[in-house]
Amino acid sequence: MSELPMTDESAGRQAYLAELNEAQLEAVQALDGPVLLLAGAGTGKTRALTTRLAHILATGRVASPGQILAVTFTNKAAREMKNRVAALLGRDSVEGWWLGTFHSQAARILRERAERVGLRRDFTILDADDQLRLLKQLLAAENIDDKKWPARSLMAVIQRWKDRGLTPDRVSADDGAGDLAGGRMLGLFRAYQERLITLNACDFGDLLLHNLTVFQSDPEALADYHRRFRYILVDEYQDTNVAQYLWLRLLAQKHHNICCVGDDDQSIYGWRGAEVGNILRFEKDFPGARVIRLERNYRSTGRILAAASGLIAHNEGRLGKTLWTEDEEGEKIRLLGLWDGEAEARVIGEEIETLQRRDPDLDLNTIAILVRVGSQTREFEERFLTLGLPYRVVGGPRFYERLEVRDALAYLRVVHSTFDDLAFERIVNKPKRGLGDATLQCLHQAARGLGVPLFEAARALLGTAELRPAARRSLAALIEDFERWRDLARTASHVELTETVLEESGYLEMWRNDKTIEAPGRLENLKELVGAVAEFDTLAGFLEHVSLVMEVLEAEGGSMVSVMTLHAAKGLEFDTVFLPGWEEGLFPNQRTLDEGGHRALEEERRLAYVGLTRARKRAIISFAANRRMYGSWMSTIPSRFVEELPADQVEVESDQGLYGSTFSGLGGRSHGGEFGGGQWVGARASPGFARARERRQAVPFIEVEAREVHTLPGGTVAVGARVFHRKFGYGAVRQVEGEKLTIAFDKAGEKKVMASFVVPAAEAS
DNA sequence: ACCGAAAAAGTTTTT
DNA sequence: CTTTTTCGGT
Numbered sequence: 201m202s203e204l205p206m207t208d209e210s211a212g213r214q215a216y217l218a219e220l221n222e223a224q225l226e227a228v229q230a231l232d233g234p235v236l237l238l239a240g241a242g243t244g245k246t247r248a249l250t251t252r253l254a255h256i257l258a259t260g261r262v263a264s265p266g267q268i269l270a271v272t273f274t275n276k277a278a279r280e281m282k283n284r285v286a287a288l289l290g291r292d293s294v295e296g297w298w299l300g301t302f303h304s305q306a307a308r309i310l311r312e313r314a315e316r317v318g319l320r321r322d323f324t325i326l327d328a329d330d331q332l333r334l335l336k337q338l339l340a341a342e343n344i345d346d347k348k349w350p351a352r353s354l355m356a357v358i359q360r361w362k363d364r365g366l367t368p369d370r371v372s373a374d375d376g377a378g379d380l381a382g383g384r385m386l387g388l389f390r391a392y393q394e395r396l397i398t399l400n401a402c403d404f405g406d407l408l409l410h411n412l413t414v415f416q417s418d419p420e421a422l423a424d425y426h427r428r429f430r431y432i433l434v435d436e437y438q439d440t441n442v443a444q445y446l447w448l449r450l451l452a453q454k455h456h457n458i459c460c461v462g463d464d465d466q467s468i469y470g471w472r473g474a475e476v477g478n479i480l481r482f483e484k485d486f487p488g489a490r491v492i493r494l495e496r497n498y499r500s501t502g503r504i505l506a507a508a509s510g511l512i513a514h515n516e517g518r519l520g521k522t523l524w525t526e527d528e529e530g531e532k533i534r535l536l537g538l539w540d541g542e543a544e545a546r547v548i549g550e551e552i553e554t555l556q557r558r559d560p561d562l563d564l565n566t567i568a569i570l571v572r573v574g575s576q577t578r579e580f581e582e583r584f585l586t587l588g589l590p591y592r593v594v595g596g597p598r599f600y601e602r603l604e605v606r607d608a609l610a611y612l613r614v615v616h617s618t619f620d621d622l623a624f625e626r627i628v629n630k631p632k633r634g635l636g637d638a639t640l641q642c643l644h645q646a647a648r649g650l651g652v653p654l655f656e657a658a659r660a661l662l663g664t665a666e667l668r669p670a671a672r673r674s675l676a677a678l679i680e681d682f683e684r685w686r687d688l689a690r691t692a693s694h695v696e697l698t699e700t701v702l703e704e705s706g707y708l709e710m711w712r713n714d715k716t717i718e719a720p721g722r723l724e725n726l727k728e729l730v731g732a733v734a735e736f737d738t739l740a741g742f743l744e745h746v747s748l749v750m751e752v753l754e755a756e757g758g759s760m761v762s763v764m765t766l767h768a769a770k771g772l773e774f775d776t777v778f779l780p781g782w783e784e785g786l787f788p789n790q791r792t793l794d795e796g797g798h799r800a801l802e803e804e805r806r807l808a809y810v811g812l813t814r815a816r817k818r819a820i821i822s823f824a825a826n827r828r829m830y831g832s833w834m835s836t837i838p839s840r841f842v843e844e845l846p847a848d849q850v851e852v853e854s855d856q857g858l859y860g861s862t863f864s865g866l867g868g869r870s871h872g873g874e875f876g877g878g879q880w881v882g883a884r885a886s887p888g889f890a891r892a893r894e895r896r897q898a899v900p901f902i903e904v905e906a907r908e909v910h911t912l913p914g915g916t917v918a919v920g921a922r923v924f925h926r927k928f929g930y931g932a933v934r935q936v937e938g939e940k941l942t943i944a945f946d947k948a949g950e951k952k953v954m955a956s957f958v959v960p961a962a963e964a965s
Numbered sequence: 966a967c968c969g970a971a972a973a974a975g976t977t978t979t980t
Numbered sequence: 981c982t983t984t985t986t987c988g989g990t
Binding site: 828829 | 981982
């Protein structure tokens with residue numbers, strides 16, 4: 201950008217402004233005072249936001265980029281914004297700017313002000329697992345029956361309080377505590393908070409909560425941040441909770457230069473404390489606010505937009521927007537009615553192959569399958585594996601949540617902080633050192649008596665006769681190890697430290713000696729962890745990253761279909777979107793409905809809206825008549841959302857004579873409506889089903905050709921054989937069930953694959 | 966203290 | 981159905 205401050209007029213001639221439409225331009229140029237940008241799906245929201253940020257800099261309104269605070273909701277959105285801002289400004293990085301998730305920015309502030317809330321600067325951020333273990337300990341100490349009051353649900357209560365910006369002393373008596381945990385819920389909350397301070401730790405909610413305490417109890421500190429942040433940008437405002445809202449309001453109350461971007465129709469995090477009310481109330485909260493609507497959609501065809509708009513119109517209490525597009529009408533939304541989840545996965549696989557046949561250069565990255573719950577991804581994985589169709593599951597099991605990685609991190613945490621009892625407990629007997637329950641109980645007692653962390657208590661106990669000689673010797677060795685590692689931390693690089701700790705602790709050795717098939721994969725993960733450590737300047741920096749960003753960036757892996765939850769898909773777009781599992785109970789989700797009633801139903805509907813509006817060219821919705829849940833079969837009926845779609849935008853293709861009057865509003869093109877009187881009945885033997893089968897088989901299968909190419913020479917498949925798979929690499933055959941092999945892959949873990957997709961290991965090289 | 970078997974629980978969604 | 985937790989025997 202230019203060195204010289206520009207007036208709005210000269211900046212108006214900047215190239216980056218020329219590409220904006222009228223509403224976007226208004227959003228970019230209305231720099232001063234509060235602005236609410238109501239941006240519908242696909243209306244160029246991120247472009248407006250990033251350009252606005254560039255424009256603040258270009259017009260010389262701030263002396264340095266550090267005077268702009270820009271917050272997003274997810275790490276993914278933060279990354280996207282960083283990249284786009286950098287690209288727009290022609291820089292290679294925006295490192296050090298105040299641009300990130302609410303939680304990461306709040307953590308940064310809290311590091312500067314930790315003492316104010318009784319924490320040390322090097323406090324640890326606990327993950328969900330640690331939180332739960334901590335609460336369980338408290339339940340045990342307070343003699344609260346965790347059968348009757350599961351720690352998980354009590355934890356949720358605490359989290360909801362924190363989401364609302366409430367500390368224990370601010371929770372009012374009538375505030376939901378009721379008879380929870382035998383009426384001792386509030387006391388439990390207080391004990392939990394006290395324990396966190398003792399541990400020099402905080403949880404996710406505390407990052408925001410402690411910030412609020414700092415701002416409210418220390419006017420000097422708040423004034424300092426007012427001096428620092430002259431402009432505030434907020435993405436996905438509809439997803440903010442009360443604590444985040446208060447945080448923003450405190451930070452913006454001096455300059456009022458706050459711009460919130462959001463779409464009330466895409467609010468899908470109510471279950472996590474998000475308040476749609478924040479966005480609905482904006483004009484009241486920030487007097488004189490300008491409201492700008494972005495309504496021109498650049499993403500989807502007319503039909504997709506019409507279907508999505510028709511669906512979301514069933515919600516009440518919307519701010520209301522009219523999305524429009526100059527794009528063509530496009531294809532109708534297709535609705536597939538199928539027998540069960542397996543058939544659904546098979547048909548979607550076939551649809552993708554049809555698309556591939558139609559366009560041999562098709563980039564699979566333009567295709568996504570968006571599901572309601574993570575467990576739905578399995579059926580697709582299994583099917584795509586047999587088809588040899590490349591896919592990626594976005595947001596699947598996370599690297600930092602794996603057992604071995606968490607153990608390794610616990611070692612590092614203990615090295616880094618003597619206060620981290622949770623980490624200490626986790627690794628004290630891993631590998632086995634003969635320090636079991638009895639020893640640990642003794643340690644806890646001593647720690648409580650002396651008022652010191654477990655690590656210190658351990659040191660103190662060594663001088664007494666309380667422990668049995670064997671345990672004492674073992675514990676002494678461990679303490680000595682940690683002291684040596686802490687010395688090493690001062691001199692050696694943190695990579696070297698990590699390697700040394702893992703090696704000398706015997707942790708690596710433990711996995712090397714482990715004969716289970718997971719062991720090699722776990723060692724591989726530990727190696728990867730060391731690689732991740734190497735990317736950070738300091739151990740503290742690495743640990744902070746791990747706790748705030750649980751995910752690991754996956755390498756771009758070429759052309760692959762994406763499978764992910766609807767939540768994970770927000771903000772993304774694809775040419776073709778498959779939306780399976782539109783069944784009552786699954787979507788809308790029964791559990792959600794039970795908890796949240798009508799409010800929750802509307803949120804589910806918004807989730808459907810989000811799913812549909814991810815599609816650029818085509819959307820294919822499907823539902824199954826039968827679905828397996830924890831091993832038992834459930835018969836299901838189509839989601840009410842199916843009926844809420846405008847009939848003239850939808851084409852129904854139900855193969856099975858299972859399509860009935862329940863959603864006659866759609867005017868069917870059923871292939872077998874005469875069976876079962878249009879009810880969801882049917883058996884595998886029914887004529888409708890048999891006919892559906894026939895019809896299926898008439899479609900040529902691509903995998904037939906593939907199978908001939910890859911077939912393993914007959915008879916060579918045996919348990920124990922080494923094989924190679926083009927996606928998972930090398931592995932050993934564990935089990936053979938006809939054509940289905942269970943293979944323990946060296947890197948990918950255990951998978952079921954068809955014999956036709958592996959070759960003997962020797963031949964592959 | 967440790968190991969295995971048996972029982973129970975769990976599936977929303979994420980920082 | 982899978983994964984985690986609990987229990988009882990050594």
